[in-house]
Amino acid sequence: MVAPSRSSTAPLRADHVSKRFGDLVALDDVSLSLAAGQCLALVGESGSGKTTLLRCFNRLVEPDTGRILVEDVDAGQLDPVALRRRIGYVPQDGGLLPHWRVQRNVELVLRLVEAPDAAERARAALSLVGLDPGRFADRWPRELSGGQRQRVAIARALAAHPKLLLLDEPFGALDAITRAELQDSFTALRAELSMTCVLVTHDLHEATLLATTIAVLRRGRIEQCAAPELLVRAPATDYVRTLLARVRVSHVATAVPT
């Protein structure tokens, strides 16, 4: 039996990453690795460092020490703008540009990389997220519901076919029903595109629904990083146990033999 080589290409790796903001320690020696096609959920409370870690991945934040490796290349060596264009990004509130119609918003990255067929690919991306381009392409962002805006944001992130997608609490601001719909759509989409994702959420329940791996962060450190089933069955620390006790993760619990 041959152990998988450590040097095989990992889409994303954090290597002893630390970051301080003044006196505040946002990340404290964080290391993790993500295999292709995985979906990693970063879970934690406000101030746990989960968003800072996400923002390190596309160099919106520069680590003080340690490295981020994207496809085994030190991100610090890459042009940050070029790096960001390669990585999809979905912000919490959609972050649609209010002065552009849906079509133009979805074309954003395609136009930045000067893709020749930006218009068609944008329409394809809209279809992919379940929005009829004929109905939605010419609308202004303010004419959309919260769920529709978030779908457009996902379409915009996917339009240029990135290998890696970062999502910062993408469904956090939605009502329960819309959130459930989007979570389902997202799961289906991920299965279809077999894309590597990193998802920030404060909602452990959501993490168990969407992720293949969950990293629980607390005060800038990883408490536990494991598959949802394992995390639920065998919480590594008291903190993870407490966190689990607060949410109902029945679908995982029933799926896992006790």
Place this chain on the structure above:
Amino acid sequence: MIAIAVFCLLQASLRAEATRPVIVASKPFGESYLLAEMFAQLLEARGLRVDRRPGLGATEIAFRALRSGAIDVYPEYTGTGLLAILREAPLASASAVYQRVSTEFRRRFAVRWLPPLGFQNSYAIAVRRATADSLHLATLSDLAKHASSVRAGLTPDFIGRADGLPGLQRAYALRFADVRALGPAVKYQALAAGQVDVIDGYSTDGLIARYDLVVLDDDRHFFPPYEAAAMVSERLATDVPAAVAALSELSGRLDERQMRALNRRVEVDGAPVAGVARDALSALSLIGAPARAAATDDRRSGVIAYLSSERGRLLQLTRRHLLLVAVSLIVAILVAVPLGLLLERTALRAEAVIRGVGVLQTLPGIALLAFMIPLLGIGITPALVALVLYSLYPIVRNTYSGVRDADPAAVAAARALGMTDAQILRHVRLPLATPIIMAGIRTAAVIDVGTATLAAFIGAGGLGEPIVAGLALSDTRMILSGAIPAAVLALLVDGGLGLVERYTRPGR
């Protein structure tokens, strides 16, 4: 003798073809307009070309303009030259004052005083006839006794100058119950309406008679002699000697009684300045008799009728006004928008710079114009520079704030998706800030339309011209003929830019 005269005339008319026009200016009050017009008509009658620049700011602006060569001649008073320009102590004798200013101005400023015109126009402290009767006032000494019950309305100029209120108070041991600063245009009305009890006027003012005022006798001879004379630049004497010769013909020809009568026709009867000047010159046999008696303008005809009769000139002034506003606004936008964007990129100094630009806004218009005359002369250039400076602040402020505060979520998303800073500025911040920038431009434009009326003070024309002249000649219709189109223009400019704003609003 006749041969010499003919020769001179011939020479003058020959030269006129070759030489430049003589720029004749005045200060913004009735008598100054009238004298300047007499100068101009006299020069024209001697075959010289004339460029008229009436109603320049005040002493400061007119004198700076003369010194810098922007104008060639304007009527001035020896006492003003001595006290306000040379800042020397008053002298009692008129000839001593003339000698002094004559020598000093030539030496220090290359400016020449032609021999006085023949009348004095001193300060005149005036009260209503009823006040004079009830308090038995005939002299300033009488006034001093009752000063504690008297409210004074004085021009700011008079309140500030050594030969004005401070000196008067010392000379007569006089303390008014209350001193209010009043503009020259409103002081007579204020006195007549009983808002104040005493004002400073000029001894030859036509309005003294119009309002039946009593001028109190300066029994301690505090006010120095103010002999009127043409003040010309040395340059004129070199360039167009015939002009100096022509202007000198008026020396010693006008006495106070004549002048008061002429002023009265302009200020009280509302006769056009040009007609009164023509009559006066003709009465002095300096020009031929006018072809027709100067029509006495009917000041009682309505404002509408006046506007309509003047519409040709008003249209021309409105065009000039619009030109001033448009050019200054465009230049201000070209300077202020990039400056605001630049400041957003270097947030550190931004507030300090913007506050600095804001200070410009607080400078009084006249002061700013006066500062600029030595650099830019008079006319349209300094007016444009001043208007640009006044327009900068609202545009810089709004550009900076608008770009800085552009939807943070949109800006963050644009960065996360790989836009460069320049792309974020161009495609996100700037379009999102456009309505705020446009609001700044609209504010600047409306302020600009109002401020551009000041351009008249430095001979740049525009709708300020009838306003300034109307104030000087206390002609309400003339004031309104400038003020109404200016107000309409402000509304139109604001409305027009409002439409532009609607079209530039993102996601409209």
